Amino acid sequence: MIDKATSVRDTLEAKMGHLIPARTGFAFTVDAGDYIEVVDVEGRQTADFWAFHQNDLNEYLSAPHTRIGLMHMFPGPGEAFFSNHRRPIIRVVEDPVPVHDFLSAACDPWRYEELGHKGWHASCQENLELAMKRAGYGWVTTPQPFNIWTNFHLNPDGTFEIRAPETKAGDYILLRAEMPAIIALSACPQDITQTAGGNPTDVLVRVLVPTPAGRAGRAQGPSPARGGGQGGGLR
């Protein structure tokens, strides 16, 4: 965990908080400059994360544009994800457990079918679709998500392994919106592989804004905290 005394969170206050029950999704809007805190309530949970421009669902956080924009796997503190229009859309502010996946698709009904599951199974793709509909948006094609805390380890020979997340209860990631955005999150329902440690649990999300004291106080630069990334250093 990052030293609490150095966390930007100390200068912020919540304007929205929502507990996303295990296996479900949630979508909400944020203004440019809003902070988004995602918390792993019980530990070893993964959260699929999407962001869309509030005025144009065809502009969204894009994995292939982010990678070529950064010339590495995914952003660390101070760096941003890029949209498919190559604009910064979401910035990473603090990331104390920087073990994430940015290579894999969201789980979907076909994924559970190929894993041998019979009948309906919740999936991150369906969670996105339902959350967007509930929030008043129509059908969206599912972009590749940023899979927070998903530990698909990339081996030196180029193969992946699905490992359980490294998070403990209360671990968080702090992000900031760079444009007015629609955010969608799915508390991944994967209970067949180790993606969610075999036991899907809740995810807490809060939207934070600077307190009056925070606004008057120190500049909110990104925390210097960094660690390993995908594949032991691939980020």
Place this chain on the structure above:
Amino acid sequence: MIDKATSVRDTLEAKMGHLIPARTGFAFTVDAGDYIEVVDVEGRQTADFWAFHQNDLNEYLSAPHTRIGLMHMFPGPGEAFFSNHRRPIIRVVEDPVPVHDFLSAACDPWRYEELGHKGWHASCQENLELAMKRAGYGWVTTPQPFNIWTNFHLNPDGTFEIRAPETKAGDYILLRAEMPAIIALSACPQDITQTAGGNPTDVLVRVLVPTPAGRAGRAQGPSPARGGGQGGGLR
């Protein structure tokens, strides 16, 4: 180059051939079982490749589904790319120069803007859009392409480098359609970076089917030829 005597191409004949001029795109349909040969006419050229289900443009060759389906970076001979419905859509049959990119977005107008270009510049995304319109399809959202021969080298520390393609004149890749598909290709117009060796050139594409002798002859298993992949072994 693969030993000519062992190439599946010797058992095939062309039913369509098209020279894609440098910096432009082309789209065409294939039946399930058709072979698709892409040839680097002059060498050091890269070709962005897309595939869509012929009956549903919302099903397309998907990088994040392929990676998690294969549990490695991209398919080698005998393996397939998966669609976003997790079905095999395109199989790799022969790939004598297996240095490709499957991490980066197609170049687009914003890419050239960020590289400092003033005014219009051809781009792979626009080439896809125009080729699809010319072939009678409407506007498509650009999926992440398979960037044939694009040599975005992935270093052990997780950073990328843009290197020139390793192809020589006449080098090819042989693919096979696993479903009725719309194929789109762009002879990448990138002339600012080394993506196309600094000098965009033509790409030849042919659709091949077994000759009567080929149909009667030996089984058409994939060639065993393989080599390195993205990032010296990452495929």
